[in-house]
Amino acid sequence: MKLLDKKTAGDTTRLVVFMVVTALATGLLVVVIGNFTFGSKTTYKAIFSDSTGLVKGDDVRIAGVRVGKVKGIEVHDRNQSEVTFDVLKTSTVTRSSEAVIKYRNLVGQRYISLSEGVGDTGRQPTDQTIPMSRTKPALDLTVLFNGFKPLFAALTPADINKLSYEVIQVFQGEGDTVSQLLASTASVTQTLASRDKVIGELITNLNDVLTTVANRDGELTSLILRLKEFIGGLKDDRQAILGSLDGISSLAVQTSDLVTDVRPGLVQDIKQLRRVTGNINAQGASVDKQLQILPIKLRKIGRTAIYGSFFNFYLCQLSGSVKLVDGLPDLKIPFPGGGQRCNASVLTGGNAERTAN
Known part of the structure; x- marks a missing residue:
């Protein structure tokens, strides 16, 4: 029983140690991810002409180090913005300090950057608001990038991201040098120059198309009206x-x-x-011969019916006999037919044909 108690006590101790370590690690992870700051803080207010994109909880930084966060944003004097933020007491905000809203990344997150100004180095009173003369709004990327639209059309997405980031950094004063921006711009212009011939041909072809359309303005208008x-x-x-x-x-x-x-x-x-059709195909030679002599036969038949809706026949020869009694010869009956007509040729339509007997 004592052994069981010792084992249970050991397992319990290990479990407690594990839970404590896990809780400490989780808390440390939350602090790191949440970027929490500890210590007493001082609250300040600043007036901005525009605080678009800045939201509650955004960072307040001095020299890139997080020293506080934005607590609230309200409208001031109808067309201005009053931002309330807190700063660690260990960080000094003087009467000449300037507050600038900057871009944290290309997604659009922003933060307030506090920098030491020129002039009075005394601490900024908490009951006084930093005036708009010592604040600057964030760079309007919409206006900036709209001006770069023709340039961006010739770039790949990766080049656009790189150039955009460098433009923001330079305009905010955080870039190393302007040479990086100029190098990127030079690369872009070189790419456009290498495609100068293609662009020129495109413009020429487009000009020809527009000229043709303009020359046929009347026909085009008529077509549209007729279609309407x-x-x-x-x-x-x-x-x-x-x-x-x-x-x-x-x-x-x-x-x-x-x-x-x-x-x-x-x-x-x-x-x-x-x-x-199978039978006709089997008798193909005979059918072909009959079709060839059919016109001749039809011509003869037509000649016999030329005097009306009846046929005329000329009897050239007839013979017959009558059997009288068995043992006696048959009685021959002659027919006095024939004559010159049965032997002569009849000329009709320029063709000489002998009348059939």
Whole structure:
């Protein structure tokens, strides 16, 4: 039992130590991530012409070191901003100190930078507000970058980010030198210069297109007017068009029903037509010969029916016999036909043809 108690006591001790260490590590992590500052603080107020982007909780820094944070922002005198912030008492804010709102990063976060000014070095009274003459608002990146739009159009996103960051740093006085900005600008201008021919051809082609459009201004205007009239006509006739579509739909249904009724017979006819074409193909030589002599036969038939809606035939030869009685010869009956017409050639339409017997 004592061994069990000692083991339990040991486990409990280790658990307590683990919980304490974990709590301390968690607290330290919260302090580091939250960037908390400890110690007594002094509250000040400053007037800015514009505090856009500055929010409660943003940093207050001196020489880049966080010494406080923004506690509140209110409207002052209708078109100004009053910012309340606190600073550690160990940090000195003098009567000549200047407060500037700067960009913390390209995302848009801002902070207040306090710097030592020229003049009175006495401590700033807490009941006095830093006037607007000693404050500066943040750089308006919208206006700045709008001026760089033509330049940014020729850059990659990585180059834009690099150039933007350097522009902000230089304008805020935190850049090492202006040479980095100039180097980036020179790289951009060199890239544009290397594409001068392409840009020139683009402008020339665009000029030709615009010239052609300008020369055909009348036709273009007429086309637009006619298109407008056409659209207006469609709008006025929309009821008739919709009605006709209904009629077309009904006709399609009825046609479908009709085709459904005749489909079996039509399928059978197509099958038989295939058999007919097969037979004709098998007798191809004979059919071709008959088609060749068909005009001659039609010409002869037409000649026999030339005197009306009947056929004329000339009997050239006829013979017959009558059987009288078995044992006696048959009685021959002669026909006195024939003559010169049966042997002569008849000239018709410039062609000599012999009348068939």
